[in-house]
Amino acid sequence: MKTAAAYIRVSTEDQIEFSPDSQLKAIRKYAKEHDLILPEEFVFADEGISGRKTDKRVQFQRMIGTAKLKPKPFDVILLWKFSRFARNREDSIVYKSMLRKQCGIEVISISEQLSEDKTSILIEALIEAMDEYYSLNLAEEVKRGMSEKFSRGGVVSQPPFGYRMQDGIFYPDETAAPIVQMIFEDYLSGVPVRQIARKLNEMGITSRHGNPFENRTVEYILTNPVYIGKLRRSLTGNRSDRYHEQDQCVDGQHQPIITQEVFDAAQAKRADTKKMYKKYARHDQPVQFMLKGMVRCDNCGGTLVMSSTGKYLQCHNYGRGKCKVSHAISITKINAAVLDKIREDLADPDFESRVIKQNVPKSAESPIPALIEKEERKLERVREAFEAGIDTLDEYRQNKQRITERLSALRTELAEVAPAPDTTAFMGRVETSLATLTDTCASEIIKNQVLRTFVEQIIFMKPSGRIEIVYHL
Numbered sequence: 448m449k450t451a452a453a454y455i456r457v458s459t460e461d462q463i464e465f466s467p468d469s470q471l472k473a474i475r476k477y478a479k480e481h482d483l484i485l486p487e488e489f490v491f492a493d494e495g496i497s498g499r500k501t502d503k504r505v506q507f508q509r510m511i512g513t514a515k516l517k518p519k520p521f522d523v524i525l526l527w528k529f530s531r532f533a534r535n536r537e538d539s540i541v542y543k544s545m546l547r548k549q550c551g552i553e554v555i556s557i558s559e560q561l562s563e564d565k566t567s568i569l570i571e572a573l574i575e576a577m578d579e580y581y582s583l584n585l586a587e588e589v590k591r592g593m594s595e596k597f598s599r600g601g602v603v604s605q606p607p608f609g610y611r612m613q614d615g616i617f618y619p620d621e622t623a624a625p626i627v628q629m630i631f632e633d634y635l636s637g638v639p640v641r642q643i644a645r646k647l648n649e650m651g652i653t654s655r656h657g658n659p660f661e662n663r664t665v666e667y668i669l670t671n672p673v674y675i676g677k678l679r680r681s682l683t684g685n686r687s688d689r690y691h692e693q694d695q696c697v698d699g700q701h702q703p704i705i706t707q708e709v710f711d712a713a714q715a716k717r718a719d720t721k722k723m724y725k726k727y728a729r730h731d732q733p734v735q736f737m738l739k740g741m742v743r744c745d746n747c748g749g750t751l752v753m754s755s756t757g758k759y760l761q762c763h764n765y766g767r768g769k770c771k772v773s774h775a776i777s778i779t780k781i782n783a784a785v786l787d788k789i790r791e792d793l794a795d796p797d798f799e800s801r802v803i804k805q806n807v808p809k810s811a812e813s814p815i816p817a818l819i820e821k822e823e824r825k826l827e828r829v830r831e832a833f834e835a836g837i838d839t840l841d842e843y844r845q846n847k848q849r850i851t852e853r854l855s856a857l858r859t860e861l862a863e864v865a866p867a868p869d870t871t872a873f874m875g876r877v878e879t880s881l882a883t884l885t886d887t888c889a890s891e892i893i894k895n896q897v898l899r900t901f902v903e904q905i906i907f908m909k910p911s912g913r914i915e916i917v918y919h920l
Contacts, residue, residue, distance in 0.1 A: 449522040451478050452489035454510055456531045467492050470527040477525060477557040489513070489521055511542065514550050522552060529556045604680070607673050608655045609704055617673070617701035624704050626652060630668055631709050635716060640665045669717065672696050675710045676703035736778050737884070737894040738785065738905065745908045745915075746772040753778070774909045784914050785905060786884060792916065793877060800858075802873065805903075806920045815861045819854060826850045873920050877901050 455470045471490065478485040491510040513520055524546070526532050532554060533539040546552040609627035610617040626647070633643050644660040654664050672679055678699040735753060742751040742760060749764035751774055759777045764770035792798045829850065833843035880897045883889050903917040 448482050448484050450489070450520070451483040451485045451523045451525050452491065452510060452513075452521040453478075453485060453525045454507065454531060455490070455492040455527070456504070456507070457494055467494060470531070473527060474525045474557060483523065483525075485525070511546075514546055514552050519550050519552060524552060524554045526554065526556050528558050529554075532556075606655075607671060608668060609674065610701065617699065619702055619704055627668060627674060627704050630665060631674075631705055631713055634665075634669060635709070635712055640669075666717075669713050672710070673699070673701075674703060674705040675707050676701060735891060737782055737891050737898060738778075739891075739895055741895075741898065741902060742781065742905045742907050744770060744772070744774045745906050746770055746774070751776075751907060772909055774907055776907065776909075781907065781914070785916070786881070788914055788916055789877065789881060789884075792918075793874070799874065802918045802920065805917060815857055819857050819861065822850055822854045822857065826854070873901065873918075877918075 453471060453474045455467050455474070457467060457470075471492075475485060477483075491506040493504045493506045510524070514524075524532075529539070533542065543554050546554060606612045606617050609620055609623045611620045612618075630643055630647075633646070634640070638646075640662050643665050644662055647660040647665075652660065654660060658664075668674070676699055677696045679696050735757065738751075738760070739753075740750060743749065744751060744762035744764065747762065747764045747770040749762045749770055751760040752763045752766075753759075754761055754775075757778075759775055760781060762770050762772070762774040765773055792801075795801075826847065829838070829843060829846045832838045833840070838846065880901065883897050884894050901918055901920075903919040906915040906917070908914065
């Protein structure tokens with residue numbers, strides 16, 4: 448007698464006719480009628496899992512792994528229908544072919560009997576194609592139905608923190624809703640996101656999933672329009688879009704927890720904070736030095752952090768073995784260098800044009816910015832050719848003049864396309880800020896905040912000891 452294995456799968460609880468018990472009962476009956484032994488250890492069942500892909504079907508993968516053992520543990524795999532095996536033709540063909548050719552194991556549908564002639568191959572393929580079509584069509588119908596329901600303000604997701612579900616509508620949770628209001632109040636009063644998360648965890652409050660609060664948990668609440676009576680849904684299904692730029696919002700049927708004015712104020716504050724503090728630049732801890740979070744390593748781009756002694760800065764990637772160039776420099780020395788560089792830049796006649804160039808975004812429609820970059824690269828190559836002795840001094844002067852004239856013309860043309868921003872207020876702000884930055888009575892926290900109002904980042908070039916400051920208007 449041959450040995451059989453059984454594979455059972457149901458994707459939803461609504462499939463009563465395909466319930467695990469009914470499938471197994473029919474498979475055992477078939478095995479008995481065809482003199483097949485079906486040991487209990489060879490019954491594999493995946494419940495509540497889609498058949499579109501196999502990577503999430505644990506029991507399916509265990510069955511395939513068992514089938515590969517030598518000698519083969521069973522001769523056939525019995526199914527209620529071929530659709531239980533896979534609703535994806537590619538997976539079905541791959542696994543059936545592997546089982547048949549490498550393991551000598553056949554896959555049999557007990558309710559879709561096929562003859563043993565070659566036409567059965569076409570019939571089986573047709574059945575699999577119909578199963579895949581059914582699965583794809585069902586998914587499209589479900590998405591279409593959810594989209595239509597959402598467009599009418601219907602709920603198509605689980606309630607977020609602060610709400611509970613009742614009769615298909617979000618209702619403010621008596622316990623969690625006041626916590627949401629507290630989060631917005633704390634944030635608008637100046638409490639950083641990290642401290643809000645720490646406060647909630649100390650109070651023993653957990654997220655909707657029972658997890659501790661993190662920065663992103665608090666930020667998700669602060670940016671979720673559900674709290675002002677709206678519903679939000681991703682149009683692309685891309686969960687990595689953490690800023691929800693591709694989301695669609697509609698008016699919901701639930702009661703708001705936060706007023707529109709409070710929500711708008713929180714968004715404005717977040718936008719200002721994002722401008723001042725770039726990614727990974729933490730600002731919820733006391734700032735021990737003026738340049739905290741602003742100085743970058745020119746080799747790897749990592750931030751220079753304070754050493755344990757508190758006397759010098761070093762690239763944090765170098766300390767972790769990820770950067771090969773040490774950027775150690777005393778805090779006193781780099782503070783002085785930065786202030787000197789700011790004064791030097793203010794005295795430079797081309798300072799305003801450099802700042803404008805750093806802050807005017809490149810137009811996607813105009814080729815001028817790309818042409819300017821190309822000419823600047825040419826100018827650099829001409830200089831290198833002269834320094835290497837390839838070009839004479841006269842050749843260098845002629846080439847430089849030609850390229851400089853071309854650059855001037857291009858910049859004039861670009862200024863006509865996109866007028867340069869007014870830098871008068873910026874120049875005044877930099878000059879005024881210098882007084883604060885050089886004031887021995889001003890705290891390092893104030894100096895750091897003042898510096899961030901006009902400096903994007905500071906790049907330290909260790910080999911030459913030079914620094915480059917990137918300004919923002």
